[in-house]
Amino acid sequence: MPCTNHNTDWLCSPDGAKAFTSKFGSNVELVIRPFPILVEFVPIHLNTNDLSALREIEHKNALLTGTIKSARWIKPIKWRSPLQWKAHLTLEILKPSDANQAIKNSLIVLEPCCSIHKLLPEPTWCMKCQSFKGLHFTKECKKLDDTCGTCTGNYRIKECEAISLDQCYCANCKEARHAAWDCECLIYLEKVR
Numbered sequence: 001m002p003c004t005n006h007n008t009d010w011l012c013s014p015d016g017a018k019a020f021t022s023k024f025g026s027n028v029e030l031v032i033r034p035f036p037i038l039v040e041f042v043p044i045h046l047n048t049n050d051l052s053a054l055r056e057i058e059h060k061n062a063l064l065t066g067t068i069k070s071a072r073w074i075k076p077i078k079w080r081s082p083l084q085w086k087a088h089l090t091l092e093i094l095k096p097s098d099a100n101q102a103i104k105n106s107l108i109v110l111e112p113c114c115s116i117h118k119l120l121p122e123p124t125w126c127m128k129c130q131s132f133k134g135l136h137f138t139k140e141c142k143k144l145d146d147t148c149g150t151c152t153g154n155y156r157i158k159e160c161e162a163i164s165l166d167q168c169y170c171a172n173c174k175e176a177r178h179a180a181w182d183c184e185c186l187i188y189l190e191k192v193r
């Protein structure tokens with residue numbers, strides 16, 4: 001059961017989830033889908049794998065502990081230019097009300113200048129087949145093989161060895177010389193803006 005509006009905030013809370021499970025039995029699994037938001041121009045020294053860094057963001061923004069489920073850079077780190085010091089980040093926020101609040105009031109992510117927030121479509125981007133159509137989540141992807149978001153090879157983006165634009169091929173618009181994660185991809189722009 002995805003949390004899709006404000007009324008489901010209660011279900012998303014630990015107490016609500018417990019009460020729901022006790023009423024409907026433990027065979028009913030409550031799947032809480034977090035709400036992804038796009039935070040632009042975040043200093044790249046943020047360590048997205050460090051849970052204490054996420055707790056720090058929550059603390060600085062007066063959010064409850066655990067509100068931010070995950071953080072992920074949109075563009076693979078190895079594609080950053082040597083002069084780049086800020087990048088776009090996706091934060092998965094547990095409750096829709098907190099996500100909306102963040103979009104409205106902005107967030108402090110290492111520094112307060114992260115002022116532009118846009119809600120990504122829900123569900124958003126399948127990291128397995130790179131689809132932006134929003135029809136399924138990565139975990140639910142029916143494709144057997146992974147599709148590389150950089151070159152469309154049959155492997156995960158982490159294993160990709162492409163190093164130049166000439167090796168990039170977009171899985172979504174099927175055009176050469178850019179990757180599926182490229183902010184200049186028209187399909188990407190259409191879905192994110």
Ligand SMILES: [Zn+2]
Nearest residue numbers: 126128129141
């Ligand atoms: Zn997929």
Ligand SMILES: [Zn+2]
Nearest residue numbers: 148150151160
């Ligand atoms: Zn690749």
Ligand SMILES: [Zn+2]
Nearest residue numbers: 170173185186
């Ligand atoms: Zn494209």
